[in-house]
Amino acid sequence: MLILQHTEGEWIGSMNDGFAEPSRVNNFILHTVRLDHGSTLPASDSFDWLLIMGGLMSVNDESDYLWLREEKQLIRQSIADDKTIIGICLGGQMIASAAGAEVYRNSTPEIGWFAVIRTDTDVTWLPETASLLSWHGDCFRVPVGARPFATSHMTPCQGFSLGPRIWVLQFHLQAQSGTVAAFLALEPHGLPEGEYVQRQQQLLSEAFLSRSQTIMHGLLDSLV
Template sequence: MVRVLILQHAEGEWIGSMNDWFSEPSRVSGFTLTTIRLDHGEALPGRNSFDWLLIMGGPMSVNDESDYPWLCEEKQLIRQSIADNKTIIGICLGGQLIASAAGAEVYRNSAVEIGWFPVIRTDTDVTWLPETASLLSWHGDCFRLPAGARPFAASRITPCQGFSLGPRVWALQFHLEAQPGTVEAFLALEPHGLPEGKYVQPQQQLLSEAFLSRSQTIMHGLLDSLV
C-alpha cells in the first residue's frame, strides 16, 4: 500500500484531477490518501508516515513565514522527504516550496501570470509533457533552480515553469491538476478581484473548459511515469 500525503493550503486547492487517477479501479486499493489542512492548523505527520507527498497551491508566498509559521515546518518536511527519496509533486505554491526547501530563491515575477497560456517543454526527456500545451497558470511568484535541478518547461513570462530533482521530485508552476470548478475556486481566493496585467486573462476566458481534458491527460501521464 502506497501512503499518499496531501498538503493543502487553501479551500478548493486540493488535488483536482489527480483524484480521478487514484480512484481508478486498478489503483484504488493500492493507494491511501491523507490530507493535512495547514491553513486550518492541522499538524504535520512524521517523515515515516507516508511514501508520496503532494504539495498543493495557495494564495500565500513561501516567503510569508512570519504570517504563516507552519511554512518553516513544511519546508523542513519537504527537505527530509527529498533526502528520503520519496515521490514528490509540488504544484504552484507547492513547487515553490520545493524550490525554497532545496535552497533556491522564490521571487516576484516581472508580471502576474493568470490564464490558460502555452507551456513549452524545454527538456525532450520529459515525455509526459507535450512540446507545447495551454495549461492553467495562476501565480505572481516564480522560482530559481536549486542545485542539481533540471528545468523542463517555460512560458513567455515565466523562464522556469517546472524542474525535477532526480526522477521522483517534480516542481510545477502551472496547475496541471485543473478540473471543472478549479477556476471558480481560485477566483474565490481573490477577494479584491483579478489584478490587471498583460498576462491576466478575462474571467470569461479563464472559465473556459476547452483545455481541461488535455490538462488531465498530461497530469495522469506524469503520475503514470512515477509508478
C-alpha cells in the same frame, strides 16, 4: 499518501481521478493535512508520496505563517528520503525554497490558459507545447542539481525535476471542472491587471481541461 493543502479550493483536482482508477484505487490511501487550519504534520515515515498544493501565501511569509518553516523541513526530509513528490504552484515554490533556490516576485502576474513549452525532450509525459492553467505572482529559480523542463513566455522556469521522482510544476496541471471558479472565489478584490491576466470568460473556458487532465495522468503513470 500525504497531501498538503494550504487554501480552500486548492486540492489535488484531476489527480484524484487518476488515483481512483481500478488499477490504482487499492494502492493509495490519501490523507490531507491543513496547516493553515492548525493541523499537525505527520512523521515523515508515515507516507511514501507527498503532494504539495497551491495557496494564497508566499513561501517568504514565514513571519506571518510560522508553519511554513515546519513544512519546508518536512519537504527537505522527504527529498532526503527519496520519496515521490509533486509540488504545484505554491507547492512547487515550497520545494524550490526548501532546496535552497530563490522564490521571487515575477514582473507581472500570470493568470490564464497560456502555452507551457517543454525544454527537455526526455520529459515524455509533457507535450512540446500545451495551453495549461497558470495562476501565480511568484516564481522560482532552479535549485542546484535540479533539471528544468518547461518555460512560458512570462515565466522563465515553469517546472523542474530533482531526480526521477520529484516533479515541481509552476502551472496547475491538476485543473478540472470547477477549479477556475474556486480560484476566482479566492480573489475577493477581483483579478489583478496585467498583460498576462486573462478575462474571466477566457479563464472559465473548459476547452483545455481534457488535455490538461490527460497530461496530469501521464505524469502519474510515469511515477506509479
